Amino acid sequence: MRSTWAVTLALLLQFLHVDATAQSANSNLSRLLEAELSRLPTRSGIYVKHLSTGETASVRGTDEFESASTIKLATMVLAYRLADERKLDLNQRYVIKQADYRGGSGIFRHHDPGMNPTLRDLITQMVITSDNTATDIMIAKVGGKEAVNRFLRDAGYQVLRQNNTTLEFFRMRYEALDPKYKALKPEDIFALNTDLPLFVEPRRALLQEVTQRSAEKDAAQRMRAVWNDKANWFGWATPQEMGRLLESIELGTAASEQSCEEMKRILLAQQSGVIKLPHYLTVPIAHKTGETGTVTNDVGMIYARSGTIIISFYNVELSGPRAETEDGMGRVARTVVDYFDGVQR
DSSP states (O other), X not given: OOOHHHHHHHHXXXXXXXXXXXXXXXXXXXXXXXXXXXXXXXXXXXXXXXXXXXXXXXXXXXXXXXXXXGGHHHHHHHHHHHHHTTSSOTTOXXXXXXXXXXXXXXXXXXXXXXXXXXXXXXXXXXXXXXXXXXXXXXXXXXXXXXXXXXXXXHTTOSSOEEOOOHHHHHHHHHHTTOGGGGGOOHHHHHHTTOOOHHHHGGGHHHHHHHHHHHTSTTHHHHHHHHHHXXXXXXXXXXXXXXXXXXXXXXXXXXXXXXXXXXHHHHHHTOOSOTTSTTTTOSSOEEEEEEEETTEEEEEEEEEETTEEEEEEEEEESOOSOHHHHHXXXXXXXXXXXXXXXXXOO
């Protein structure tokens, strides 16, 4: 019969072997990801975690990136937490007014005022079409960006932050032309980002003035400088912290189990970014994209055959065609799935 000491030693050696194997696998995947990211015309960061095995890998996983619209997931999670606490009724309907309209992505901006969606509808569009009108309405409904950031801080996130509303984010570029434009109303900002006669016709003089100011020497440079300043980002994120938020949704700890299931259904219905993470995948993915001028991101849960894979992929400072980076994101996602599913190439 083996002595207690021998058994203990054997178990210790087995543990060290398993630990060393896990570290080796982690290092191998991280090196693989680093090689893939080096081919992209951008500064990139990625975090990957296979929930069944616990194996993780990252490249610049704790670096700070411009979140773009991926930070909208924080508002979604907070809304469902408030609904669980019966402080917010997601069946409540909201009448969309002219002052609610926002430029950029989304579908509500293409319709007449007076639409009457539920808050659940607004959350859904905030995610699956990255609707900016829905986003600012929902940020207000959960208590403002300060409430979103308080929730994130209380949950232990050090970097994740909703830095601006979409209205604030769009207004900044015009403030860079002239500080007086800080007084522009939401309808004015939207008129500068649409061709809808309802908004454009009453503001012809303003549009002409801003067009002239935009053509001034160094105007475009000033506007880009404002958007590229970290203090003015739409949101802040690290690949690792966003991965943690996604994992909490997948594991049902971000809110109630029922709420987390509903959030996953929304993410699975994603309508944007088909040439990003999903591009070469043959398995389902629940995800959220985000873009600004020199940023393209995608984060989500890949439902691989070997188990769920959390992935958060950030790219900033684009120096080549956007399509090249987004196609590369798809190749990386396929590589990650093949790695965990044991596909030989």
